[in-house]
Amino acid sequence: MKKSPFVVIFIVIFVSSFWCSSVFAYKVKKTKNGNIIKWNKNTVAYYVNTSGGPPDSLAAIQAAMQTWTNVPTSSFRFVYGGPTxxxxxxxxxxxxxxxxxKMGNTARVARNYVRWNKESxxxxxxxxxFNTAHKLSAADKCPEDSYDIQSVLTHELGHALxxxxxxxxxxxxxxxxxxxxKGDTKKRTLDRDDIDGISYLYPEPERVGSEK
Ligand SMILES: [Ca+2]
Ligand SMILES: [Zn+2]
Incomplete structure (x- = not known):
């Protein structure tokens, strides 16, 4: 009997840590009537206008799209539609x-204007x-005074999901x-929760039973 409080504490700790790690750390969005807001297809193209952007913008933009496309547990693909x-x-x-x-220096670094059907x-x-009022960079190593467009776009594409x-x-x-x-490139790579988010919204049906 002496051991029982210890066991209870252990279980509480176990349950709480399990709970924290398994609770969804991604957030989807729903309509008022409870439908999840998402694309009805799994391939979405963007047309890109690099005018006004830093050198090598297109490569950084394509890399950000590829990051989400590469998630093996999701069927979703972002593709480059061409220039505009x-x-x-x-x-x-x-x-x-x-x-x-240019959107003014108090505005965010980038904005994603997303439109969906309010019912479905x-x-x-x-x-x-992208707001060119801020210093933007598409360099491999982002300078400390600039925002990394690949990171910012990977985040914005998450909003597009x-x-x-x-x-x-x-x-x-x-x-x-x-x-x-500024200077941060962390968002170029996805975290487990970002991967879980896209995989939840656009699962890969053929993955069932395969090794990955
Ligand atoms: Ca449009
Ligand atoms: Zn955001």
Whole structure:
């Protein structure tokens, strides 16, 4: 009998640590009637206008798309649709663009304008605009005074899936953590929770029973 309080404590610790690690650290978004907001397809193309962006923007943009595409447990693919000259976001044209434009230095580094059907939750347009009022970099090693566009875009593409911001300080290593820091390239790579998020929304059906 002496041992029983110890066992209880152990179980509590075990349960609480299990609970913390298994609780979803990704956030999906739902319509008022409870439908998950997401694409109704698993391949989404972006047309890119690199005008106004730093050198090598296109490579950084494609790398960010590839990061989500590469998740083996998800069927989702971002693809490069080709160049565009547009800088006008139009949430109703069904054409997804990535472009660079000055939005004022108090505005965020980038914004993703996502449009979905309020009833079904089907997403049909995402236009991402980088704010050139901030210093942006597409270099392999991001300078301390600039925002890394590959990191910022990997995060914004997470919103395009649709994954929501994570606000807790304990999530600051994750791609969906809300805050962008200068010189930071952490969000280029996905955390376990980011991977779980895309895999939950767009599972890979053929993976069932295979080795990965
Ligand atoms: Ca559009
Ligand atoms: Zn965000």
């Amino acid at each position: 000259t547009s800088t006008v976001r139009n949430p109703n044209d069904g054409i997804n663009i990535i472009c660079f434009r 939750g089907e997403l049909f347009d995402s236009d991402i605009v 649709v994954l929501n911001e994570l606000y807790k300080q304990t999530h600051n290593e994750k791609t969906m953590y809300w805050k962008e820091n």
